[in-house]
Amino acid sequence: MTARRDEMRFHTLPAGPRPVAPFSHAVESDGWVILTGQMPTDPAAPDAPLPEGVEAQTRRVMENLRLVLGELGLGLEHVAQCRCFLTGFERDYAAFNETYRSFFPADRLPARTTVGVTALAVGALVEIDCVARRPG
Template identity: 40%
Template sequence: MKKFIPLTPFWLLPGALAGGSAAPLPAPQIVHTPASGDAPLSDSVQVGNTLYLSGKLGLDAQGKLPEGVQAQTRQAILNMQASLAKRGFTLNDLVKCTVMLADMNDFAAMNEVYREMMPQPYPARSALGVSGLALDAAVEIECMAAH
């Protein structure tokens, strides 16, 4: 007959190996930075040392979209940079970005501006085509940053 050996859940393992129970991790600090206007979202949410940014469109200071994917990509990255700065982060702190394109034929043009403006080493990135973006934008970029 086989002997039953209870398994220790992995999250208790460090404490179990040390002869005691694992201390719970402290709850991360969560800080919401409100979005401008009355959109039902936060501009960013910081959890511990990680900052999650809402998607950025290429809206200029007057709330208008410039013509073309390159101009919108440039402005979206500048808007991202401003949101990062509000929480004490920079483009160098980006770890993951998602680029949404209304037209995948704009991928190379977007990439030109992205390559020019993003610091190396580049953050991990996904790019996908979508059937439409808010305000009929050509591009939207959302990112995560960490200290």
Template identity: 40%
Template sequence: MSDKVQVHPRGYAEPKAALSQGILSGGFLFVSGAVAFHPETGEIVGDDVATQTRQVMENIRAVLKEVDLDLDDVVQSRAYLTRIQDDFPAFDSVYREFFSEPLPARSTIGVELAIPGLLVEVDVMAKVKS
């Protein structure tokens, strides 16, 4: 018997890639890499890292909300930036708007994302409330 439950936020389009937006397992919610897609249209929101980061964080928040969690429950995150040298300060500034102390453990990595126009992707792991 599997200890995995798929989590998909209401009102959001189904992912086009082979992934679950979230998996609840072992006392944690694992949220797949979120990108700056509009939840209903699937179109990229914004052409700068700050705008895209805000949409990414709202998309993560929607997955967390499905299992009564919020960003304060996030314990770890990974951020992927296509222009890390140029965009890190703006990304980090917006990211800080969404979290309070203690901030989640985080890695930030420079990458090439699969879809042209995407500048940032973030995945998180959140602890389920007991």
């Protein structure tokens, strides 16, 4: 599944969450894997209502990131950087941080940027994308 060092590989994963726009789940090149922002949709029930609240939505987004990484033979331990988007930044930032933090060991937190936005696809409260690196 790894891309040669001199090519880009576009991953659209049948087991991944249903895309909400025209994109690949991930693009890989030179050992780097860039994941599209994940939404709090349930891959097993993509038309189901979103989970209620930022904590539940953050957990679902992180599980979706874990799912995509897993399909590529990676895990959250390979994540180098995350970009996080919150529609209710001031209201949700602290609760988001607590939930997000629970997915990483304290000594292996990825670099991160968190941005407040006016809206996200599917009416989500949170979206996260990330960059991972293959070991080796």
